[in-house]
Amino acid sequence: MIVLFTDFGLAGPYTGQVTAVLQREAPSVPVVSLFADAPSGMPKPSSYLLAAYAAWFPAGTVLLCVVDPGVGGDRRALIAAAEGRCYVGPDNGLFEIVLRRAAVAQGAAQRAVQGATQCWEITWRPELLSASFHGRDLFAPVAARLARGETPDTMAHSAAPTRFAVWPDDLAEIVYIDHYGNAMTGMRGETVGATASLVCSRPTWGG
Amino acid sequence: MIVLFTDFGLAGPYTGQVTAVLQREAPSVPVVSLFADAPSGMPKPSSYLLAAYAAWFPAGTVLLCVVDPGVGGDRRALIAAAEGRCYVGPDNGLFEIVLRRAAVAQGAAQRAVQGATQCWEITWRPELLSASFHGRDLFAPVAARLARGETPDTMAHSAAPTRFAVWPDDLAEIVYIDHYGNAMTGMRGETVGATASLVCSRPTWGG
Amino acid sequence: MIVLFTDFGLAGPYTGQVTAVLQREAPSVPVVSLFADAPSGMPKPSSYLLAAYAAWFPAGTVLLCVVDPGVGGDRRALIAAAEGRCYVGPDNGLFEIVLRRAAVAQGAAQRAVQGATQCWEITWRPELLSASFHGRDLFAPVAARLARGETPDTMAHSAAPTRFAVWPDDLAEIVYIDHYGNAMTGMRGETVGATASLVCSRPTWGG
Numbered sequence: 001m002i003v004l005f006t007d008f009g010l011a012g013p014y015t016g017q018v019t020a021v022l023q024r025e026a027p028s029v030p031v032v033s034l035f036a037d038a039p040s041g042m043p044k045p046s047s048y049l050l051a052a053y054a055a056w057f058p059a060g061t062v063l064l065c066v067v068d069p070g071v072g073g074d075r076r077a078l079i080a081a082a083e084g085r086c087y088v089g090p091d092n093g094l095f096e097i098v099l100r101r102a103a104v105a106q107g108a109a110q111r112a113v114q115g116a117t118q119c120w121e122i123t124w125r126p127e128l129l130s131a132s133f134h135g136r137d138l139f140a141p142v143a144a145r146l147a148r149g150e151t152p153d154t155m156a157h158s159a160a161p162t163r164f165a166v167w168p169d170d171l172a173e174i175v176y177i178d179h180y181g182n183a184m185t186g187m188r189g190e191t192v193g194a195t196a197s198l199v200c201s202r203p204t205w206g207g
Numbered sequence: 208m209i210v211l212f213t214d215f216g217l218a219g220p221y222t223g224q225v226t227a228v229l230q231r232e233a234p235s236v237p238v239v240s241l242f243a244d245a246p247s248g249m250p251k252p253s254s255y256l257l258a259a260y261a262a263w264f265p266a267g268t269v270l271l272c273v274v275d276p277g278v279g280g281d282r283r284a285l286i287a288a289a290e291g292r293c294y295v296g297p298d299n300g301l302f303e304i305v306l307r308r309a310a311v312a313q314g315a316a317q318r319a320v321q322g323a324t325q326c327w328e329i330t331w332r333p334e335l336l337s338a339s340f341h342g343r344d345l346f347a348p349v350a351a352r353l354a355r356g357e358t359p360d361t362m363a364h365s366a367a368p369t370r371f372a373v374w375p376d377d378l379a380e381i382v383y384i385d386h387y388g389n390a391m392t393g394m395r396g397e398t399v400g401a402t403a404s405l406v407c408s409r410p411t412w413g414g
Numbered sequence: 415m416i417v418l419f420t421d422f423g424l425a426g427p428y429t430g431q432v433t434a435v436l437q438r439e440a441p442s443v444p445v446v447s448l449f450a451d452a453p454s455g456m457p458k459p460s461s462y463l464l465a466a467y468a469a470w471f472p473a474g475t476v477l478l479c480v481v482d483p484g485v486g487g488d489r490r491a492l493i494a495a496a497e498g499r500c501y502v503g504p505d506n507g508l509f510e511i512v513l514r515r516a517a518v519a520q521g522a523a524q525r526a527v528q529g530a531t532q533c534w535e536i537t538w539r540p541e542l543l544s545a546s547f548h549g550r551d552l553f554a555p556v557a558a559r560l561a562r563g564e565t566p567d568t569m570a571h572s573a574a575p576t577r578f579a580v581w582p583d584d585l586a587e588i589v590y591i592d593h594y595g596n597a598m599t600g601m602r603g604e605t606v607g608a609t610a611s612l613v614c615s616r617p618t619w620g621g
Binding site for chain 1: 214216221226227234
């Protein structure tokens with residue numbers, strides 16, 4: 001299964017174009033859109049949201065993750081493997097929390113994330129690579145090939161991801177508000193006492 | 208075919224998570240989202256909307272219906288069969304109008320809904336059942352098993368649904384407004400004279 | 415692959431109903447929604463948007479296109495073939511720009527669109543044809559049959575499309591604004607100089 005986690009928005013052509021690439025390159029693999037409205041252009045809160053939801057999918061799932069404000073710049077393109085799942089997307093911190101929690105889950109020290117997980121820099125490039133839509137042109141074909149069973153080394157080489165060690169293990173911010181009005185934070189439930197009160201204040205950069 | 212009728216909203220992860228369960232449990236069965244924006248938390252108007260749209264699907268369709276404000280409480284979980292279609296969801300009136308109209312269609316008296324249709328209380332429980340998302344944890348696996356051809360008695364026992372006899376056969380309220388601005392009522396077209404005027408007034412509970 | 419290009423809106427039952435017809439009539443063909451929010455009820459800007467995005471899909475794609483303010487009137491129903499892709503929808507200009515650009519691409523004079531492309535008027539009618547939803551009742555079954563490999567002459571006869579020759583080759587209007595705030599015009603990139611400035615002014619019919 002290929003799972004989409006993007007900030008493409010619900011409307012417009014982007015999810016459809018990416019889905020068309022996936023259907024063409026991996027016809028027998030189901031595609032499920034998890035979020036098309038991840039925090040727009042913000043890899044940090046998106047990273048916590050992704051870690052919370054990815055844990056729910058079975059091993060073997062390929063997650064195509066595009067929250068990519070640096071598209072067209074020099075940020076690298078990554079494949080990350082953690083707890084049996086495979087992630088494809090930009091090297092901008094989007095996988096920081098997934099990788100960190102996977103390392104902790106294996107009892108590894110935080111600085112040893114590399115041992116408990118694996119990362120590759122994508123070196124394969126398509127014939128036509130637009131400046132603004134790597135989700136469609138680069139990440140989707142790579143995700144399709146992984147979902148078909150190809151191994152990362154056919155399109156990437158081992159590389160350490162850029163680390164965002166300053167980000168906390170649990171983020172005391174609201175990262176998503178759902179349709180029912182539930183506000184989700186970047187904190188894991190088990191880190192909050194059963195009788196704790198959460199206080200929500202306007203961020204200092206607010207208007 | 209499995210058809211989704213929910214108030215999950217268009218955004219966010221809920222439809223994706225439910226679809227992932229269905230794909231995993233019934234891989235060859237297509238999943239179609241009919242409504243993700245049924246009247247939010249309101250089984251009564253949703254029941255009329257469901258009855259109007261379900262009639263359009265062929266026999267054999269499994270409808271996974273989640274408008275479930277009582278999730279986590281003691282409302283029961285139901286399978287309902289009517290006119291060859293199968294419905295899975297909460298016992299909160301969501302299937303009242305489907306069942307009633309199916310009974311009428313067979314010439315049965317209203318009190319004999321049971322004869323013309325069939326209902327089961329779902330007794331199967333998953334290993335992990337969250338308090339707030341029975342759509343994913345309970346109803347989706349049941350819908351998948353029905354779509355694969357399992358019979359209700361493998362996961363449920365015959366039971367009468369809770370009846371909402373006070374609800375009218377046709378509801379003179381707007382139950383949905385579509386993208387083009389068309390307002391849909393809970394009334395069947397054939398009950399309204401060709402020259403009738405509909406007058407829309409602010410409900411007494413309005414602001 | 416069947417690609418949906420419609421103004422049905424993201425919410426509500428219309429995309430779901432059309433998808434259900436396609437699944438039933440062409441079970442093995444993937445369905446991808448490209449736009450559900452094409453310019454609502456406006457075939458002219460939609461025609462430029464369609465031409466820009468259709469070019470991206472491979473030959474063999476069937477595009478089901480419904481921006482159809484004249485539904486229920488006497489506008490004809492068309493199949494159009496251009497550059498290996500097949501289009502199904504109303505004869506209201508929606509395919510004007512696709513057909514024109516395909517003709518130009520083959521070096522044909524503009525008045526010879528017919529030679530470079532092909533059109534058919536759909537003569538097949540379903541048993542039940544609603545007055546307001548030809549997308550579901552007429553266009554979707556035709557698209558499914560084409561996607562299954564049937565030829566247009568089994569359901570249509572050769573006919574010239576209504577031409578909208580007064581429409582410019584490139585439309586200097588905004589035809590779509592995406593989720594990120596990018597405004598798309600009806601102009602092809604190669605017609606705009608690299609140092610050109612675009613000035614956006616309020617249309618004369620604006621409020």
